[in-house]
Amino acid sequence: MPVGLHIQDEQFERNHKSIVLIVTVACFFGVLFLRLFFLQIIQGQLNIRLSQENAMQLKVIKAPRGLIYDRNGVVLVRNRPSYSIAVLPYKLKSRQDIIRKLCSIREENGDRLFDSTDLVQRMRQAFGRRFDQTRLKEDISMSVVSIIEEHAMELPGISVENESRREYTMGPEAFHALGYMSEIPEDQFDSLKKHGYQYGDLMGKAGIEHRYEDIFRGKDGQEYIEVNAYGKSLGRIKNMPRVAPLAGDDVYLTLDADLQHVAYQAFPDSLKGGVVVMDPRSGEVLVMLSSPSVDPNIFSLSVSLRSKNWATVALDPNLPLNNRAIAGTYPPGSCFKLVSAIAGLSIGKLQENSHMPSSCNGVYHYGRRIAHCWKAGGHGSLDLVSAIQQSCNVYFYQVGLRVGDEPLHTYAQRLGLGPVTGIDIPGEKPGWLSGEKEYNERFAARGWRWTNGLVLDMAIGQTELVTPIQLADMIGAIGNTKYLYRPFLLKEVRNRDGIVVTASKPTVRTEINLSAETIRVMQKAMAKVIEIGGTGGQATVPGVPVGGKTGSAQNPQGELTHALFIAIAPIQNPVIACGVVVENAGHGGSIAAPIAGKIFRYYFANKPEGKQVVAMLAAQKEAEKASSGGKKP
Amino acid sequence: MFTIEKKDPFDFPLFFISIGLWIFGIFLVYSATHLHESGPLAGLANKQVIWVIMGVVIILAVVAIPPKLFYSFSYLFYGGSLLLLVAALGMGVVSKGAGRWINLAGFQLQPSEFAKIGLLLALARYFAHKEVTFSRISSFIVPVLLIGVPFLLVLKQPDLGSALVFCAMALPMFFWAGLTTLEIFFLISPFISLALSAMPLILSFHVAKSLGIWEAIPWGIFFVVLCVILYVSRPPMFLMIGVVAANIFTAGVTTLIWNSFLKDYQKMRIISFINPAQDPFGAGYQVIQSKVAIGSGYLFGKGYLQGTQTRLSFLPEQHTDFIFSVLGEQFGFFGCIAVAALLFFVIFRCFMTTQSVRNRFVNLVIVGSTAIIAFHVFVNVAMTLGIMPVVGVPLPFLSYGGSFTISLGILLGFVLNARVKGHDF
Structure with missing residues (x-):
């Protein structure tokens, strides 16, 4: 009988402990259940919208680059707004169709905006990075901007990007001291990527622009934006994290512009x-x-x-x-x-x-x-x-x-x-x-030796x-x-x-x-x-x-x-x-x-x-x- | 009620549900990778078929082995798995990479998987004859050492996920080996202290202003509760003092280290680990995408192979650690609940097996095995839902992966074996 009792005790203990373990696990599953309910039912509609054609896009907010002034506060280098045409390749339905449509766009003076061989070349390049925006044409005129915006429905994947460009007020007069900006070369991109540079970014190439790149650059911000089926931005998504850009600092030079x-x-x-x-x-x-x-x-x-x-x-x-x-x-x-x-x-x-x-x-x-x-x-x-x-x-x-x-x-x-x-x-x-x-x-x-005559x-x-x-x-x-x-x-x-x-x-x-x-x-x-x-x-x-x-x-x-x-x-x-x-x-x-x-x-x-x-x-x-x-x- | 089930010794429901989950997993892996026509992700579903077949074979093989054998060779197996860990670390040093893998005859093995099983057997063997109790602190020495060695070795790799698995497995085994629920609570109370004292520090980091004494409030409440519990339960004096001291110590050291030793960038790293949303474009990117993918599944999902997030490869690792997001997006809330229910059934069934097996060693092996599975399920799913830090832990049955599928087979084999042969010794 004592043996039987012992067995019964032991059986009871095992039952008790396994129940405790199961209940513990059940509690953890309960947490998962609540979270699933929240994400899929309560926030479900929002998430569906965000996921459609991946309407949610991570967008880099470019930090405004610092300006350059002379010793008396005269602006030597400033930023001006500029528009460019960009393509997001994975949104394209037919590459040929888009190329044909883009080639038919004419500027105000009647010139074609794109050269077809050049465009085909650029498209091929763009498709190498399917999920990244690639610029097809930079610094386009306002009339072209309005043409593209009007025909946005017919041009899925094509968008007009608002950018800022450097403007050197003195033109060639102070070129060598100030330097210039140019796109990051393909072969340097990998090493610069860890410093936060994006593909297609400009950076200072010579002179002051290059030497004080870190000061001018500031820090790019990022935000999630919602994009409609044609790739057009509908603005920032609320509730999603956003990192504000940090403007670059301005530089005052010792130069005297006059x-x-x-x-x-x-x-x-x-x-x-x-x-x-x-x-x-x-x-x-x-x-x-x-x-x-x-x-x-x-x-x-x-x-x-x-x-x-x-x-x-x-x-x-x-x-x-x-x-x-x-x-x-x-x-x-x-x-x-x-x-x-x-x-x-x-x-x-x-x-x-x-x-x-x-x-x-x-x-x-x-x-x-x-x-x-x-x-x-x-x-x-x-x-x-x-x-x-x-x-x-x-x-x-x-x-x-x-x-x-x-x-x-x-x-x-x-x-x-x-x-x-x-x-x-x-x-x-x-x-x-x-x-x-x-x-x-x-x-x-060369075997030359110093002689005193020198x-x-x-x-x-x-x-x-x-x-x-x-x-x-x-x-x-x-x-x-x-x-x-x-x-x-x-x-x-x-x-x-x-x-x-x-x-x-x-x-x-x-x-x-x-x-x-x-x-x-x-x-x-x-x-x-x-x-x-x-x-x-x-x-x-x-x-x-x-x-x-x-x-x-x-x-x-x-x-x-x-x-x-x-x-x-x-x-x-x-x-x-x-x-x-x-x-x-x-x-x-x-x-x-x-x-x-x-x-x-x-x-x-x-x-x-x-x-x-x-x-x-x-x-x-x-x-x-x-x-x-x-x-x- | 207390009779031992004699008939139907092989747990067919557990066995077939496991296989069913595995097969479902193959379909999910296919869905996650089928758009890759070339590259490392192409054809992984086919490979997973082979892994699953191997897993099933291993279950059957383990079931056929008398448990006595596991018992006899447990320390040997433990020692062997430690050697593999050291070897992997050595190779990692030589190749200057993370020392997680070793190549064995063309196969890449993850020694930390073996270490989990090695530790499981060793702990079970030790506890089989020893009661662990706080009244004899010396009874903790051996198990702590058994856990500590592989814990430090995998932490060195570094593989935080596996290190946590060791702890998560040990806790229920301590419970089974004699600690009461209350004592388990005392055991983990210093970790709760750590978490609660760190929480306000982390929260106030972004305010850039110290909250002063208010930072101690959450921990203070917990500490008062702890003291009340200690007072009511009246454990031995030394235990009481020990628990109080340990809690004050961890809370104090946490605050001290955070305020005096850690640099801002180190703090940032910890913060973005604990809360990836703080780093939405780095560590948090995956989690945000995963949450959107799962959430967009709504009630019934978008349908098999119809995921948009997954289709555009916005989710790296979606065939392994983030497979649950594929499930959530394509099968929705009900799909997730159904799979979660099946996973819970597996865990439930495994724990219930202990009720029909008397042998203490076998029971400890079952408890440990099940704890490993349950821990993986919870941490993985919680991670894809954005409520846990991202530690590399696969989802049992559904994630792609050879080493883990095989060790899952071994763990299930242990459990199924117990019903068939558990009474043999």
Whole structure:
């Protein structure tokens, strides 16, 4: 009996426990039942609507791209609305039928909107991504928009998309600094996808647009929209999650739109070259010009137009996409004589009144070599200041021999020549500075060796390679006398409410700290260059003393020399520095100096900052006159 | 009432309903994949036919084996399955992929499936002779170790779904092995504390403002209830202290970790895991599409092969983890209820088998097997309905998959075997 009782107890326990387990599971099933009831019965009608022909679509809400302003708040780049025709391939009933219908659409002037072979090609591409929208035609006119909208019923799967495009207000005038936008290339798409880019998105391709892509871009939003059977949007679905887009931040550049315009006008159309204007007190770039230029608006045009333009741009032998201001490397020519003079003065091998052993009679004999001065008749015996003013080669050949290659190299580098300046746009190229070590390294493969005669060419700037921005940075530093600043274009980043998010601070590349004597001599010499009788007389500004140096660099590319000019104004405590290079155009004094002159004259006559300086200088002069006049009687 | 059923030892209803569900599953897999003419999804329904046939054969094979054999080899099987797990992890390291699969003679095996069965047998064997009770804490040491080792190994893979299956299977086995309902409640109370203390933190994350002391309200209510239950039920002193301490500890640590250690992106990841709707375009996309698909089935569904969501392949994984959405869309509310009823019948029938079998080991195996099946059903369906985080757990009978179909066959084999041979030892 006890055994039986035990069995009964055990049986009871098993029954009890299995019931508990079953009831527990039943409770869980009850939860599922309620949820099913909610989704399928209570929300059933809504879900049926959403699922019909998959009326629910995930739509990307493009974040508005940040705008670009100049230093005074003038809009350089803005967004304009634009319409394009897109296809959602899986909604198409008959591809042939749609192609036929689209081909029959005509624009207002009677032209056909689509080219049939092009359209067939695009359709084939589109069908590679059946569930993604693909653009068939971009930037269509309002009349075409209304035609498509009217015939929406006959064109299932075809829709008009509202987009925004970049508009560059200055056209080609500021192309190289600003850059342009273009569609993500197919081969880069996979790696960019994880950063949230969509197929067909545009992204900054060069210049500021590329460098600060992350700032401009903002963050795209997403929402679920309801689409009718013809692919037309019926608006956002309530109750479905939505992520609002985050607008990109605006960028304020250091560029000055007026000055950029003046520089563009001043630069001869048919010539190539680069101009950089900077504020030597901070490194802010006021003008960045490269010629020839391109109108970046063509890249925002519809694909067919774009590719036509693109072909002309890409095949142009003048390489208009190349930003010569930061990537064009040229021999500095006589501009380098300033460096030679500073090197000599700084290491004590040159004084203001130094005369060289051989006076200039047009040629200089070094060993078996005969080196020429640009003035066939010669300059006679000159001191340092006159030698700079008249840019005498014979004088500087001897400076080179006296100073030696190493100090020349060191001072050139200290003054900002050679390595990249670090400006905040992509594509900058370094120059090259010669010297015994560097020369032997560079030409080791060709078996060339440094000879001492090369220091002659080095001292007059024929062996080095520099960029316009390096030149502008250098002359700015000489004027500044203390610091060599890193040039930069981004002044501020502001969010959509106009609140400054980040502001750039000047960064010092090197402390040059010229001695007082060097400064005095150099200022005197640079001022002489611009005076009547100097080589840079065309860069004078009324009421403002300008200092600078011309250069005419021989080069293997053409018969004419590169015309170079570097200048600062006013010569003491300069507020503006300029570097101009014009390729194969002739003499620096006659070709490059007038460009700088126009920029400077405009700056001091029209810009508030310039006018202030002019007024101050005038007041100073007045005060000096008064004090000297007061002493006389 | 307490007589042991002698006649009709083989549970034909359970067997045939299982086969019926399996066949229905093949049709659903076909519906989910028939639009793929090429690629990895093409022809999966045909493959599933073979898997199902193998499943049925395995049921019959397992039924033929004397349970004594399972008993004798249970620890060996457990050890073997652990070795497979380690091997898979090793291979995963070598191939720099997730260590979930191992290749065996051209077949891809999921060792975590074997580990489920290994753990089931090992726990059953251990509990067969030991009562688990809170009055002897030492009785927990071995089972916790048995669960812990494979749990950590699959978590390392990482396969959260399987890790949870281990816990879900162990709980009813603990219950069967001697813990009372109340004690089971005490056992899971720290996890409830964790959930309740984390909930307000997660909710307040988007408000971007701390709710201060109010965050402790849900947990506080639970804690008071727990204390009342403890007071009324008067368990031994050390248990009382232990439970209270464990609950305060988990709640405190959760709050501390959330507020002081986790970075925002880590919090976001946890939040979008728990509530995919927070990330509607990433993790939540599938769930939203699945909900619409099921909901659009309405009363009777759109008809077989007539699903629109599924037809447009908006639902990835719809032949495996999201197969229930195919069912919901094409067969509607009544279809879902019918299938759910059949699944419940299978679970019910399995649990009821314990009433007619006296052997404790066999009963524990049945309870564990059934718990595995029930857990898969609930978590999978809840996930497709958007009320549970998305953990990769297939739906028994309906989802496509070789490894799981085979292990489901083994589990059903255990249950059916019990009625036939359960009295043999």
